[in-house]
Amino acid sequence: METNISEWHNTIGYPQLGRGETYKGYVVQVQGTDDRLPEKWFTYAFDQDDRHTYWIGMADSEEEAKAVLGRLLEHGWICELFKSNEAGHCKDQAMTVRSTWDEGRKKRVRLLLCEEHRNVVRDWERMTIRQYIRTYYGLEQDEPVIGPRL
Numbered sequence: 334m335e336t337n338i339s340e341w342h343n344t345i346g347y348p349q350l351g352r353g354e355t356y357k358g359y360v361v362q363v364q365g366t367d368d369r370l371p372e373k374w375f376t377y378a379f380d381q382d383d384r385h386t387y388w389i390g391m392a393d394s395e396e397e398a399k400a401v402l403g404r405l406l407e408h409g410w411i412c413e414l415f416k417s418n419e420a421g422h423c424k425d426q427a428m429t430v431r432s433t434w435d436e437g438r439k440k441r442v443r444l445l446l447c448e449e450h451r452n453v454v455r456d457w458e459r460m461t462i463r464q465y466i467r468t469y470y471g472l473e474q475d476e477p478v479i480g481p482r483l
Contacts, residue, residue, distance in 0.1 A: 341399065348395065350402060357406055358386070360398035374398035378405060383463070388471030405474065410462055412447035413475060423447055430465040430472070431457040441469065 341348045349359035358378040376390045376398045390401040412423035425447035431454050432443035445462070446453060466472050 348399065350399075350406075354381070356381070358389075358402050360392075360395060360402070362395070376401040378402060380463075380466075385467065387466045388473075390473050410445050410472075410474060412450055413445045414447070414450045414453060423450060425449065427462065430460050430462055432460070432465070433457040445472075445474070 341350055342352060343349075344352070345359075347359055347361045350357040356379055358376065360374050360376050363373050363375055371393070374392045374395055374397065375388060376392065377386050378389045379386050389405060390398070392398040392401060410427040412425045412427045414423045415421070416423055427445035428448050429446045429451045430443055431446055431451075432441050433454070433456070434440070435442050443465070444454065444457075451459070460468065462472065
């Protein structure tokens, strides 16, 4: 994936994107406690405005983890509303997170929505993206999407 972002550094033991005022986040390798478990790479983004680091994804390799951060920096949060098989998902910038608990209250179900689609699932809780990240310590693009993004 080619992006117009600053270079990666390994200055603190794991790959981080940028330094000082250009710092955007990092990836870190996490090994399972059992040697039979494969390694995973976690991706964290850094918000320069509120100086908050938050989790944005997991991958099987360092390059895939870097690509998660690169995509967020290049495209921002994208609406996850599935429009149709022909149109795929909405391609507008997400502004709102609508969320609720699944029926068994086992996990949070959520959708990133643009301004046009912000009132979909009206009975779900509404937060800004920043509020959601600060409440749940992370946000992953496309986690609950139905169907492929075209």
